[in-house]
Amino acid sequence: MLDFSIYPIDIPKIEFEKNLDFLLLELPPRYMPMMPNGIGHVDNILKTIDINHQVFDANIILYHLYHSNRILNNLKTVTTNSGFEFYLDPWDNTFVDEWDENDEIIDHFQYFIDKIILEIVKSKPKILGISLNGNNIKFTQRVVNGVKELFPECVILVGGYSCVFYDIAINIFKEYDYMVIGEAEETLANLVQKILKNEHPKDLAGIVSKYDSKDRKFEPAPMLKDLDSIDFPRYEWIDYSLYVDYNNYRLIPIAGSRGCVWSKCTFCSEKFFWRRRNPVKIVDEFEWHNKKTGSLFHFNESDLNGDPESLVMLCKEVIKRGLIIRFIGQLRIHHKSDRAFFDILKSAGFNSLRFGVDGWSKNTNRIQKKGYPMSLIDSNLKTCHEAGINVSVNIVIGIPGETEEDITESIQRIVKNKDYIKKVEGINILMLGYGSDFYTYPDKYNIKFRGDKETIFKNYPRFIPAHLWYWEKDGIIVDHEDRINRLKRLSNALDEIGLYVSPYAEQRVKLRMSESEEVLSPMEIKNSIKNKIQKNLSKILQDKLVIYGTGEISHKLINLMDDTSNIIFTDSNSKYWDKTLFGILIVSNKDILKYAHQVLIASQRYETEIKNFLIENYNKDLKIITLGDLNGR
Ligand code: B12
Numbered sequence: 001m002l003d004f005s006i007y008p009i010d011i012p013k014i015e016f017e018k019n020l021d022f023l024l025l026e027l028p029p030r031y032m033p034m035m036p037n038g039i040g041h042v043d044n045i046l047k048t049i050d051i052n053h054q055v056f057d058a059n060i061i062l063y064h065l066y067h068s069n070r071i072l073n074n075l076k077t078v079t080t081n082s083g084f085e086f087y088l089d090p091w092d093n094t095f096v097d098e099w100d101e102n103d104e105i106i107d108h109f110q111y112f113i114d115k116i117i118l119e120i121v122k123s124k125p126k127i128l129g130i131s132l133n134g135n136n137i138k139f140t141q142r143v144v145n146g147v148k149e150l151f152p153e154c155v156i157l158v159g160g161y162s163c164v165f166y167d168i169a170i171n172i173f174k175e176y177d178y179m180v181i182g183e184a185e186e187t188l189a190n191l192v193q194k195i196l197k198n199e200h201p202k203d204l205a206g207i208v209s210k211y212d213s214k215d216r217k218f219e220p221a222p223m224l225k226d227l228d229s230i231d232f233p234r235y236e237w238i239d240y241s242l243y244v245d246y247n248n249y250r251l252i253p254i255a256g257s258r259g260c261v262w263s264k265c266t267f268c269s270e271k272f273f274w275r276r277r278n279p280v281k282i283v284d285e286f287e288w289h290n291k292k293t294g295s296l297f298h299f300n301e302s303d304l305n306g307d308p309e310s311l312v313m314l315c316k317e318v319i320k321r322g323l324i325i326r327f328i329g330q331l332r333i334h335h336k337s338d339r340a341f342f343d344i345l346k347s348a349g350f351n352s353l354r355f356g357v358d359g360w361s362k363n364t365n366r367i368q369k370k371g372y373p374m375s376l377i378d379s380n381l382k383t384c385h386e387a388g389i390n391v392s393v394n395i396v397i398g399i400p401g402e403t404e405e406d407i408t409e410s411i412q413r414i415v416k417n418k419d420y421i422k423k424v425e426g427i428n429i430l431m432l433g434y435g436s437d438f439y440t441y442p443d444k445y446n447i448k449f450r451g452d453k454e455t456i457f458k459n460y461p462r463f464i465p466a467h468l469w470y471w472e473k474d475g476i477i478v479d480h481e482d483r484i485n486r487l488k489r490l491s492n493a494l495d496e497i498g499l500y501v502s503p504y505a506e507q508r509v510k511l512r513m514s515e516s517e518e519v520l521s522p523m524e525i526k527n528s529i530k531n532k533i534q535k536n537l538s539k540i541l542q543d544k545l546v547i548y549g550t551g552e553i554s555h556k557l558i559n560l561m562d563d564t565s566n567i568i569f570t571d572s573n574s575k576y577w578d579k580t581l582f583g584i585l586i587v588s589n590k591d592i593l594k595y596a597h598q599v600l601i602a603s604q605r606y607e608t609e610i611k612n613f614l615i616e617n618y619n620k621d622l623k624i625i626t627l628g629d630l631n632g633r
């Protein structure tokens, strides 16, 4: 007997119209069960110019093909030809990063990649536009490379939220002819018209192109000021009923505002210029969806209560029109959030609300520049709960300047509010990410790096890996191991008081804790260190070998070796240098060449980063072996 699912359903074929000026593609994986509002907006931009375009969401099609095959064939697990076992839902937030880390996943979809390429070549669009959305870089590279080989005249144009920041975007995807940086409303139409006139536009604000002058200094385009001047996405390229997950769950993304009014939090990368739409027009959008059976809306906004009055107006309009709908959104702790405010939100359809509290002690609240007194956290959470809304919260720890006492105080404050908190939605150790104050001004916050700062920043344009930075002041050092211990202390405390932690937050906690030991995810453990590795290992052991990493993977590798006399360890963590592990010496990175000319990177998570580091420092003299090489990838 099969469990409930929406299958069987009619899934559209992968085929494109002929004589297209522009084919706009969404490639997997993109967050499900949400509609792709980014390409929805691009579709609207393309509608404003007189061209022949088609939007094709390959993500939703492959999602349904994958799950209908899994469910209708009653497969317990889906396994690739090489034995890699998929997580139940490869589109799930806790798994989705793997698509950009593991080639086997992309290999699994190669049949469809080839089909997409073939159909593009048959259709011959003048421009192929693809949305880059965080985790579909590898998939997109395969499609673009295939198209370029068979149909080189096709102009490749990319954009999307992987392209929000110029410095990052140009480093993570290089296979473009044109790349739109950030929002596309003020730039795309003009660019497309020029390309279709066979011009080779270059040096345009907000756009990077392969025709740009060598000495060009990128300048961003102005952002769209009047959000009411554009229509909302209608997703008309496909049957509306297909935008659900296999359990028939649908989340409709609503962008009622863009940017953030506050824009000061020191850890945040979302500090964009704030604009909002007319609440009445947003309710028109709800109503449009509601007529098509859509009833659950997710505010895709950084600052939903940036203007509390307009949020209240929106709620009143929903109530006035008698819409029976529900909302999910995240609020900032705000002095205007009183009982009347929450009552109206509840009546309109907010059954639960997430609060970006983030800093739970006085000191971390100040360092994170949250901008409100601690008492306001207590009163916002209590009042929201008393209005009958389920409260969930976010926590950010591991920031520079944080002390053990801050963790104690944070736990106390969470305990104090525990009767009002339904769920901990996110527990994050600070990720030192591009765009945040901590990343931009590390010296100001006494952030130090393991290795040359310039090189590290060059090698890691998105996030500085956790093991490469620490905080140091007055002789006190707090590094990643300390941050992880704080996370453990905090999550144990949440456990003790029985606070529900969302599966996503739990997975993130596990992931971060595993970083200290460099543990593979459960799935990777099952799939990786097996026979193939054992076989390949003997081949590379003819010479002396330096293993980079002293964590769990190294332990497993050592267990697979009969003779370890030729092995030396190295690690980025200086605490362990000149000590031994299983009787094997651990040396510093700079001494690698003294011992051997081949290095095996025993870290899946930091494989690329370490490889870049080694290439940068020793390229000519080192043979670099990765777990992927061992695994026969
Ligand atoms: C709402 C939101 C979420 C929601 C929904 C995400 C979703 N998949 O829809 C939730 C809470 C689930 C979420 C989660 C995460 N998010 Co988020 N999120 C946002 C937020 C606030 C708004 C996104 C949005 O809907 N914007 C409105 C739409 C219309 O804009 P858009 O999609 O970017 O499309 C425009 C342009 O990009 C462009 N465009 C889009 N496609 C194309 C295609 C072509 C060809 C062209 C030319 C142009 C183009 O035109 C559109 C109109 O201007 C942004 C911050 C921001 N303000 O952008 C962060 C942001 C997208 N998130 C980010 C991150 C890091 C995450 C997480 C990884 C966080 C985490 N560590 O877990 C997860 C990933 C989850 C996932 N698998 O997608 C980053 C992405 C950075 C990056 N380079 O990848 C952002 C930019 C925030 C930031 N600065 O750090 N997020």
Ligand code: SF4
Residues within 6 Å of the ligand: 260, 261, 262, 263, 264, 265, 268, 269, 270, 271, 302, 303, 332, 356
């Ligand atoms: S964390 Fe939220 S409130 Fe703070 S700057 Fe970022 S988007 Fe704004």
